Amino acid sequence: MKKFHMHKQILATIGLCGLLLAAPASAQLRIGQPSGFTGSVAAGVKENTEGAKLYFDAVNARGGINGQKIELISVDDKFDPKVTVEVARELITSKGVLALFLNRGTPHSQALLPLLAEHKVPLVGPSTGAMVLHEPVNPWVFNVRATYQREAAKAVEHLASIGITRIAVLTTDDTFGADGAEGALKGFAEAQLKPVLLEKFPRDKPVFTELAKGVHGSNAQAVMVIGSAGNTANAVKAIRAAGSRAQAVTLSNNASEGFIKLLGDHARGVIVTQVFPNERSVAYGLIKEAQDLAKAKGMPGVSPAMMEGFAAAKVVAEGLRRAGPKPTPAALRDALEGLRNYDLGGLSVSYSPTNHTGLDFADLSIVDASGKFRR
Known part of the structure; x- marks a missing residue:
C-alpha cells in the first residue's frame, strides 16, 4: 500500500512539473537591452539602466501591467556593433522579448535595423540621437530623445x-x-x-x-x-x-x-x-517622480543619463499598457505609434506614421566645482 501511495505521489509530482513546464514562461513582459556594459561607454550605460529599472521596479511593485511584470533582460554587447546584433538576435529568438530597448551607440543601432525588420520587433528609446533613426522614419524605431x-x-x-x-x-x-x-x-x-x-x-x-x-x-x-x-x-x-x-x-x-x-x-x-530637463528641477513632474523613487531606494539622486533611461522606460511601459493583456511585438509597435501627447511629466511625447522622434528638448549644462551638472 505504501508503495502504491508513493507511486501516486511521484505521478502527481511529474504531472505538476509537466504543467509548470507547459505554462507560459512566468508570464513576464520581457524587454531586451543589448548595450555596452563594458568598454568606453559603460559608465553612461549603467546609469541609463539604473534609471530604467527605477521606473520598471515601481511599475512592478504596483502589480505590473495587466497583471504581468516587466522583466528587463540586459546583455553586454561590449560596445561592438557585431556583438550587438548577435546578442539582440538571441534576445528575440531565445528570450522572446517584446522589444529591444535603450541600446547605446549609433553604428550599433544602425546594425540592428535589418534585424528589427526581419523579426518585426520594435526598438524603443535607443540611447543615441542619430539622425538616421529619425529620417527617414523607420516603422520599428521609436526615439525618445532629441537628435x-x-x-x-x-x-x-x-x-x-x-x-x-x-x-x-x-x-x-x-x-x-x-x-x-x-x-x-x-x-x-x-x-x-x-x-x-x-x-x-x-x-x-x-x-x-x-x-x-x-x-x-x-x-x-x-x-x-x-x-x-x-x-x-x-x-x-x-x-x-x-x-x-x-x-x-x-x-x-x-x-x-x-x-x-x-x-x-x-x-x-x-x-x-x-536632452532632458535639469535633473534637480522638481517643477517637472518627470523629474520629481524619478527623484522620489530614487530617494525611496536610498539613492542620492538622479543623473541626466538616469533620466534618459527613466523616460524611455515610461514610454515602453505605456506602450505595453495600450498593447493589451497579451501583447505581441507588432501590437506594441502599433500601440506606440498611436501615442499622442502622452505626458511624461512636463514633457509630451507623440508618435505618428510620419514621426518617430518623440522629444525635441535640448539644453546646455556646465560641470561645476563640485562635479555636478549646472544649467
Whole structure:
C-alpha cells in the first residue's frame, strides 16, 4: 500500500512539473537591452539602466501591467556593433522579448535595423540621437530623445552668442561622429562661422597627442569633442596637457556622473549638452517622480543619463499598457505609434506614421566645482 501511495505521489509530482513546464514562461513582459556594459561607454550605460529599472521596479511593485511584470533582460554587447546584433538576435529568438530597448551607440543601432525588420520587433528609446533613426522614419524605431544634430548646432550657436568664434571640432571616425559633425556644421553656418579645426579620431584606442597639439596650435577658444565618454575624457586631458585652455564641449551621450569621474581634475567648466530637463528641477513632474523613487531606494539622486533611461522606460511601459493583456511585438509597435501627447511629466511625447522622434528638448549644462551638472 505504501508503495502504491508513493507511486501516486511521484505521478502527481511529474504531472505538476509537466504543467509548470507547459505554462507560459512566468508570464513576464520581457524587454531586451543589448548595450555596452563594458568598454568606453559603460559608465553612461549603467546609469541609463539604473534609471530604467527605477521606473520598471515601481511599475512592478504596483502589480505590473495587466497583471504581468516587466522583466528587463540586459546583455553586454561590449560596445561592438557585431556583438550587438548577435546578442539582440538571441534576445528575440531565445528570450522572446517584446522589444529591444535603450541600446547605446549609433553604428550599433544602425546594425540592428535589418534585424528589427526581419523579426518585426520594435526598438524603443535607443540611447543615441542619430539622425538616421529619425529620417527617414523607420516603422520599428521609436526615439525618445532629441537628435545629436540639434544638440551640436545648439552648442555652436551658444558659443557664438557669447563671443566665442574660434571653435575646433574633434569627432570619432564613425557614423555617430559624422552625424554630430553635420549638426555642428549647421550651427557654424547659422552663426556664419567655420571651424578652425575639424579632425577625426579612431573609435578604438585613439591617441590624442597630435590632435591636442593641433587644437593648441589653432588658438581655439573652444573645442567640441564628439566621442564616447572614455575617449572624450582622454581628449580633454591631452588638450590640457598640450597647453590649450579652450572651453571643452561635448554632447549628451556623455551626460553621466561616470563621465565626470573620468575627467577627474579636468571636469570643472566642461559644457555638456542635455536632452532632458535639469535633473534637480522638481517643477517637472518627470523629474520629481524619478527623484522620489530614487530617494525611496536610498539613492542620492538622479543623473541626466538616469533620466534618459527613466523616460524611455515610461514610454515602453505605456506602450505595453495600450498593447493589451497579451501583447505581441507588432501590437506594441502599433500601440506606440498611436501615442499622442502622452505626458511624461512636463514633457509630451507623440508618435505618428510620419514621426518617430518623440522629444525635441535640448539644453546646455556646465560641470561645476563640485562635479555636478549646472544649467
